[in-house]
Amino acid sequence: MSNAETDPSEVRRAASANDGHGGGTPQVEVLTARDVPLGGPRAMTVRRTLPQRSRTLIGAWCFADHYGPDNVAETGGMDVAPHPHTGLQTVSWLFSGEIEHRDSMGSHAFVRPGELNLMTGGHGISHTEVSTPRTTILHGAQLWVALPEEHRHAERDFQHYVPEPVRLDGGEARVFLGTLAGTASPVRTFTPLLGAELLLDPHATITLTVDTGFEHGVLIDRGSIRLGETPVLRAELGYVGPGSETLTLTNTSGETARVLLLGGTPFEEEIVMWWNFIGRSHQDIVRAREEWERASERFGVVDGYPGDRLPAPTLPNATIQPRGNPSRH
Template sequence: MSNVETKPDEVVCKTGGLPGPDCAQEGRAPVEILTARDVPLGGPRAMGVRRTLPQRQRSLIGPWCFVDHYGPDDVSTSGGMDVAPHPHTGLQTVSWLFEGAIEHIDSGGNQGMVLPGEVNLMTSGRGICHSEVSTEDTTALHGVQLWLALPDSVRNREGRDFEHFAPEVTPFDGGEMLVFLGELWGTRSPVATYSPLMGAEVRLRPGATIDLPINAEFEYGVLVDSGDITVEDVELPTNALGYTGVGLSVVRISNRAETDARLVIIGGEPFNEEILMWWNFIGRTHEEIAQYREEWQAEGDRFGAVEGYVGKGGPGENADGLSRLPAPRLPDVRIKARKNPPPHVQS
C-alpha cells in the first residue's frame, strides 16, 4: 500500500530513554493511546484509511513504522482499492485482510492474491514497486496494511522478495488467534524477519478477559478493529492503537461487548537505528530520499516496473487515469529529524 498524502511528513525515529509515568490503574501498567487520522488512499474516488503510525506522538513500535486500518468499506460506494504502481525502499510491506480480496503485482515478478487470514510479506530492499487492486468480486474490503523498517545491514539488498503464509487458528480460553509473524503465546510463524518482532490477529469472545503472556523485551501496540476493549483496564477506542512499551511480561485485555472482538497486536524489540521516512521511502539521510524520488520520477532501474497492472480505469491505469503514482514534491527546506519517544508510555 502507498502513502498517498500529498504533503507527507518527514519522520526520523530513534528509540531509547527513560521510563514513563506511574501507572494510573492500581496493579496494572499504563497505556498510551494513539488515535487515528483519516487519509484518502489512491485518489479522490478511492477508499479512505485510518492511520495510527507514523504520527508526531510516536513513530515506531519495534520496527513497525506504518499502520493503516481500513473498512469494512462498501466497494460499490468507494470504488475499492486501486493503488497504481508505486515505489518502496528500505522496508517490508505486511498485508493482512479480514474481508475481501486484493491482487498484488510487483516488479520482482511476483503476483498473488491477498486473502483474509493470509499474510503477504513484500521486501523492498534497495528498491521495488507494486500495485494493489481489490478484485471485481469484492463487495466489502476490511483489513490492515503495515510496514516494517529494515535494518541498515539488509536495507540495500538487491532482491525483491515476496512471501505468503496462511497461519492456522490457535484457540485459547475466551478466543483464538492467528500469528502471522514472530511468536505469541507459544505459537510461531515460520516467516523469516530481519528484526525480533511479532504480529497477530486476536479474537475475543463476548465478556472475555485474557492475561496474555508477552516478551518483556518487546514494545507492543494493540489495534482495536471491533469490540469494547480495555488494555490493562484502560478503555481503548475502536480504531485506536494502545501502546504498552517495554517491560511487561503479561498484558490484560478484556472485551466488554456482547459481541465478538477483533484486535491486531504488533510488537518488537526497540529499533535502535535512526531512520528517515518520507512518502513511500525509508532511508537514512535527506540526500538518499531525494535520490530515491529522482530515480522514481525518471523511471529508473532501481524500482523496476510492474507488468500486468489493471486498475479501475482499465488496463494500465487507475480510476484517476494514472499508470503510476507520481512522487510528491520534496519540502523546500532540508528534511529535519524527528525523534521517536523512549520505549515507555508517555504522559
C-alpha cells in the same frame, strides 16, 4: 499501499490506575487514528495510527493503515497504481475482501482474509494493489516494517503464509509474524517482531505471555477493549512499552472483538520516512525520488496493470529530518 500524507497528527496519553510503575499494570499510551484519503475521484479513506508526531515506531513497525468495512460499490475499492518502496517490508492483512498484488519481481498473488502477504522492498521495489471484481466488502490493514541499517538494501522478496488459528482461553489467535501462545510463524523478518490477529469472545478476558524486551501495540478493529485498565476504542492503538511479562485484554462488549497485536524490540535507529521511502538522511530520499521519476532499474517494472504509475510528490522546501521515538525513562 502508497502514502500520500506528509503531516502526521498528535498522540493522546492514558495511564492505568497505578501508572504502570512497580511491576503492576503497565502504562498505556493511546494513539488516535486520523482519516487519510488514498486519492482518486471516489477516494478510499484509511485510518492511520502510525506514524504519529510523538511515536514514530513500535518495534520496527512504522506505518499502520486500517480500512473498512467499505462497500466497494460505493467507495470504488482499492486501486493503487505502480508505486515504489525502499528500506521497508510491507505487511498486508485482510478481514474481508480480496486484493490482487503484482510487483517488479514478477510476483502475482492475492491477499485474502487470514493470509499474510509480506513484501521486502530493500534497495528498491515497485508494486500494485487492486481489489478484485469479486470483492463486495473490503476490510483490513496495511502495515510497514522499517529495515535496520545493515539490511535496508536487502534483495527484493515476497512471502506468503497462512497461519493456523490457535484457541485461547476466551478467544483465538492467528500469529502471522513472530511467536505467541505457543505457535511461531516461519516468515523471515530482519528484527524480532510479533504480528497476530486476536479474536476475543464476548465479555472475555485473555492474558497473553509476551517478550519483556518487546514494546507492543494493540490496534482495535471491532468491539470495545480494555488494555490493562485503559479503554482503547475502535480504530485506536494502545501502546505498552518494554518490561511487561503479560498483556491483559478484556472485551467489554457483547460481540466478538477483533484486534491486531503488533510488537518488537525497540528500533534504536532514527529513520527518514517520506512518501513510500525509508532512508537515514534527506539525501537518501532525494536519490530514491529521482531514480523513481526517471524510471531507474532500481525499482523495476510491474507488468499487468492497465494504467500509468504514480508520480512522486514534490519534495518539501526544507531538509527532511530523521526521527526516532521519545526517549524512554
